[in-house]
Amino acid sequence: xxxxxxxxxxxxxxxxxxxxxxxxxxxxxxxxxxxxxxxxxxxxxxxxxxxxxxxxxxxxxxxxxxxxxxxxxxxxxxxxxxxxxxxxxxxxxxxxxxxxxxxxxxxxxxxxxxxxxxxxxxxxxxxxxxxxxxxxxxxxxxxxxxxxxxxxxxxxxxxxxxxxxxxxxxxxxxxxxxxxxxxxxxxxxxxxxxxxxxxxxxxxxxxxxxxxxxxxxxxxxxxxxxxxxxxxxxxxxxxxxxxxxxxxxxxxxxxxxxxxxxxxxxxxxxxxxxxxxxxxxxxxxxxxxxxxxxxxxxxxxxxxxxxxxxxxxxxxxxxxxxxxxxxxxxxxxxxxxxxxxxxxxxxxxxxxxxxxxxxxxxxxxxxxxxxxxxxxxxxxxxxxxxxxxxxxxxxxxxxxxxxxxxxxxxxxxxxxxxxxxxxxxxxxxxxxxxxxxxxxxxxx
Amino acid sequence: xxxxxxxxxxxxxxxxxxxxxxxxxxxxxxxxxxxxxxxxxxxxxxxxxxxxxxxxxxxxxxxxxxxxxxxxxxxxxxxxxxxxxxxxxxxxxxxxxxxxxxxxxxxxxxxxxxxxxxxxxxxxxxxxxxxxxxxxxxxxxxxxxxxxxxxxxxxxxxxxxxxxxxxxxxxxxxxxxxxxxxxxxxxxxxxxxxxxxxxxxxxxxxxxxxxxxxxxxxxxxxxxxxxxxxxxxxxxxxxxxxxxxxxxxxxxxxxxxxxxxxxxxxxxxxxxxxxxxxxxxxxxxxxxxxxxxxxxxxxxxxxxxxxxxxxxxxxxxxxxxxxxxxxxxxxxxxxxxxxxxxxxxxxxxxxxxxxxxxxxxxxxxxxxxxxxxxxxxxxxxxxxxxxxxxxxxxxxxxxxxxxxxxxxxxxxxxxxxxxxxxxxxxxxxxxxxxxxxxxxxxxx
Numbered sequence: 001x002x003x004x005x006x007x008x009x010x011x012x013x014x015x016x017x018x019x020x021x022x023x024x025x026x027x028x029x030x031x032x033x034x035x036x037x038x039x040x041x042x043x044x045x046x047x048x049x050x051x052x053x054x055x056x057x058x059x060x061x062x063x064x065x066x067x068x069x070x071x072x073x074x075x076x077x078x079x080x081x082x083x084x085x086x087x088x089x090x091x092x093x094x095x096x097x098x099x100x101x102x103x104x105x106x107x108x109x110x111x112x113x114x115x116x117x118x119x120x121x122x123x124x125x126x127x128x129x130x131x132x133x134x135x136x137x138x139x140x141x142x143x144x145x146x147x148x149x150x151x152x153x154x155x156x157x158x159x160x161x162x163x164x165x166x167x168x169x170x171x172x173x174x175x176x177x178x179x180x181x182x183x184x185x186x187x188x189x190x191x192x193x194x195x196x197x198x199x200x201x202x203x204x205x206x207x208x209x210x211x212x213x214x215x216x217x218x219x220x221x222x223x224x225x226x227x228x229x230x231x232x233x234x235x236x237x238x239x240x241x242x243x244x245x246x247x248x249x250x251x252x253x254x255x256x257x258x259x260x261x262x263x264x265x266x267x268x269x270x271x272x273x274x275x276x277x278x279x280x281x282x283x284x285x286x287x288x289x290x291x292x293x294x295x296x297x298x299x300x301x302x303x304x305x306x307x308x309x310x311x312x313x314x315x316x317x318x319x320x321x322x323x324x325x326x327x328x329x330x331x332x333x334x335x336x337x338x339x340x341x342x343x344x345x346x347x348x349x350x351x352x353x354x355x356x357x358x359x360x361x362x363x364x365x366x367x368x369x370x371x372x373x374x375x376x377x378x379x380x381x382x383x384x385x386x387x388x389x390x391x392x393x394x395x396x397x398x399x400x401x402x403x404x405x406x407x408x409x410x411x412x413x414x415x416x417x418x419x420x421x422x423x424x425x426x427x428x429x430x431x432x433x434x435x436x437x438x439x440x441x442x443x444x
Numbered sequence: 445x446x447x448x449x450x451x452x453x454x455x456x457x458x459x460x461x462x463x464x465x466x467x468x469x470x471x472x473x474x475x476x477x478x479x480x481x482x483x484x485x486x487x488x489x490x491x492x493x494x495x496x497x498x499x500x501x502x503x504x505x506x507x508x509x510x511x512x513x514x515x516x517x518x519x520x521x522x523x524x525x526x527x528x529x530x531x532x533x534x535x536x537x538x539x540x541x542x543x544x545x546x547x548x549x550x551x552x553x554x555x556x557x558x559x560x561x562x563x564x565x566x567x568x569x570x571x572x573x574x575x576x577x578x579x580x581x582x583x584x585x586x587x588x589x590x591x592x593x594x595x596x597x598x599x600x601x602x603x604x605x606x607x608x609x610x611x612x613x614x615x616x617x618x619x620x621x622x623x624x625x626x627x628x629x630x631x632x633x634x635x636x637x638x639x640x641x642x643x644x645x646x647x648x649x650x651x652x653x654x655x656x657x658x659x660x661x662x663x664x665x666x667x668x669x670x671x672x673x674x675x676x677x678x679x680x681x682x683x684x685x686x687x688x689x690x691x692x693x694x695x696x697x698x699x700x701x702x703x704x705x706x707x708x709x710x711x712x713x714x715x716x717x718x719x720x721x722x723x724x725x726x727x728x729x730x731x732x733x734x735x736x737x738x739x740x741x742x743x744x745x746x747x748x749x750x751x752x753x754x755x756x757x758x759x760x761x762x763x764x765x766x767x768x769x770x771x772x773x774x775x776x777x778x779x780x781x782x783x784x785x786x787x788x789x790x791x792x793x794x795x796x797x798x799x800x801x802x803x804x805x806x807x808x809x810x811x812x813x814x815x816x817x818x819x820x821x822x823x824x825x826x827x828x829x830x831x832x833x834x835x836x837x838x839x840x841x842x843x844x845x846x847x848x849x850x851x852x853x854x855x856x857x858x859x860x861x862x863x864x865x866x867x868x869x870x871x872x873x874x875x876x877x878x879x880x881x882x883x884x885x886x887x888x
Contacts, residue, residue, distance in 0.1 A: 100718075165631065186613040209646070209697065236596070241520030253653065273500070
């Protein structure tokens with residue numbers, strides 16, 4: 001009876017891809033009397049125990065038994081789904097994997113072992129049905145990532161993708177929190193820019209897709225590109241705010257099909273004024289790494305466990321080891337000594353002055369106990385013109401630093417900036433390609 | 445004597461544009477013994493009163509008197525500068541407007557009226573000097589925005605720009621906080637995309653700036669554009685997470701030189717599943733507006749006051765009125781009645797079915813007491829194909845809403861999404877230009 005009342009109200013019969021929003025005003029008036037809506041993440045942790053609540057989400061499993069019907073409902077607020085127990089009378093042929101439902105009932109302790117709380121339903125409303133034949137995912141089947149990627153409009157309903165996206169959302173929050181708590185001002189550095197940072201990356205150029213009305217008139221007065229770095233703008237801003245950062249999309253037109261090359265990716269960049277040594281930078285790098293990692297472990301524990309269980313077994317121990325001790329610091333010269341004393345054969349040379357390759361970086365990380373390690377004071381000739389000259393000899397180095405981490409190699413890099421105008425001018429004179437920089441300041 | 449020791453340590457002699465970071469390792473060892481560093485924002489509020497502290501920043505004023513030297517030092521952490529009082533013996537010709545200094549001393553209550561706390565200096569170190577002839581800003585002079593904009597690398601040192609950027613940083617924080625506290629997952633929708641949302645905006649196209657190595661091979665397999673909206677991607681994500689948002693750069697290639705047209709700007713977009721009426725949307729819009737405004741007023745009180753004093757006098761009363769009451773809701777039909785009953789003459793027609801122009805929106809806001817107002821249920825034919833059909837007649841409307849605010853007009857808009865597949869299909873059939881949408885889902 002109640003079930004059929006629910007049906008009368010339902011105006012939504014949708015496919016898996018068209019979703020579940022919007023019903024009419026007459027329904028709104030009805031629903032104003034309905035109980036408080038709870039997210040699944042709240043329900044599975046026992047919020048409002050004993051209260052009459054409403055939960056909305058998508059069906060992950062259906063188990064009809066003789067007297068009872070068992071559902072699992074997920075709304076993306078957590079990896080866990082909520083178990084719903086209902087009388088068999090509430091069963092409905094439209095209750096299938098992927099269908100959108102609204103369940104009203106009482107939240108109670110579960111007599112079953114696998115979850116502490118469950119929802120005893122007194123009403124189940126199928127807001128949007130889902131044809132099990134069309135829906136590409138099957139109950140209890142673990143689909144490969146290769147299979148899942150064929151369904152970009154549905155893949156975020158899988159555990160792997162939803163966990164990844166929740167982790168990404170929390171990691172973003174953690175990065176912003178770290179900088180905010182440490183007095184940094186967030187700067188939105190421009191995406192469209194006329195400067196190309198170190199002149200190194202392959203650039204994307206930007207033009208209006210349809211030509212302007214007026215003959216020969218250009219939209220931008222100079223060639224415009226997608227940013228490869230906000231560094232130039234941040235350097236300017238750090239001269240007013242002392243501590244600034246940006247965290248936004250960055251672009252490289254590198255035509256490489258690898259796990260390490262993306263046309264579009266997110267990057268954190270920070271500039272700090274009044275630094276006196278590389279320690280001022282390594283502290284920011286290490287503290288940010290640590291606080292973001294701890295935040296994600298604390299706020300997405302189940303999502304992280306999913307990956308540690310199915311994608312990178314054993315990696316949790318590595319993460320715990322990373323957080324236990326301060327990160328060691330090696331100079332580049334010490335790193336070269338370690339590489340040369342190793343019994344490992346490297347494909348790339350390890351002479352003083354050579355750039356560290358991924359194989360070298362991974363060896364150094366392993367040598368230090370498989371924890372993140374800073375390498376400082378790189379050969380002066382390997383670093384861009386703005387890296388601060390250590391004025392040492394015979395091994396001439398610059399005050400630059402990279403953070404190497406297990407499994408990846410270089411995660412971040414930085415340098416003290418050369419502030420001695422005479423040294424900067426001399427180096428710009430040597431490296432003619434560096435000169436256009438200063439004249440591009442007007443692109444800020 | 446101490447002053448000359450400071451000089452010996454200083455290795456930085458810079459121009460106004462080259463800044464103040466980086467000194468050598470020998471200095472680091474010295475500085476490890478120096479007192480705790482305080483931001484100016486902390487010092488002016490009396491943190492560490494009586495303690496020996498170090499403050500770093502840029503000189504905003506210099507007043508040498510017979511026995512004492514008075515400085516104001518600003519580090520961008522607040523609009524306020526810190527007053528520094530020193531013996532005249534610590535004076536230095538390099539202490540000029542714009543020079544970077546590090547001041548060590550004792551924070552004490554000020555006997556002077558204009559600020560409650562001041563720093564009694566026992567050491568002033570000029571980290572970077574600034575030639576007062578080259579430096580474009582002059583002490584105590586109020587420079588026009590037209591003048592300031594000639595110096596993009598220095599303008600962030602002016603009160604107007606630094607206040608604006610601090611407000612922007614805090615407003616960004618407030619937007620993220622609102623969504624996070626309300627269970628939304630943040631999604632980084634792609635900047636480079638092959639979909640063009642409503643097909644309305646002028647697009648920027650993206651190509652690698654240098655051609656690929658292989659003859660005839662395209663970087664992207666389809667034409668690629670800068671995003672005009674993340675809506676399509678968010679709609680997909682809302683089918684997994686229930687509540688999602690994005691807050692990132694958005695692009696329009698509109699060749700208009702106006703205050704309301706930018707090639708690149710930041711936009712908040714959100715999608716909510718299981719909505720039942722426009723109230724579910726107006727609540728999000730109003731709560732976000734309110735919480736972001738309150739956050740900025742609380743965290744940037746002085747910065748906001750600067751604008752209310754010098755840029756928009758009287759606007760503070762408007763802001764306070766906005767926050768006092770819930771925002772009124774008018775239907776489009778009610779809005780048209782109000783316009784037609786007004787004695788004001790409008791340039792654009794106000795017949796039922798006409799789009800509301802900025803002059804109309806401003807009139808409606810004024811009519812409601814100069815506070816934000818929602819207008820709902822617009823003519824069906826004015827809204828995109830995915831807006832939910834109210835199935836009313838003879839005045840056929842869609843469940844769409846705009847928020848109009850004082851001084852601006854439309855600030856945000858939204859709609860219930862049409863979930864009834866038969867209605868969607870029928871409308872796509874009518875509007876042929878809408879059809880490519882569904883096939884573009886593969887761009888997710």
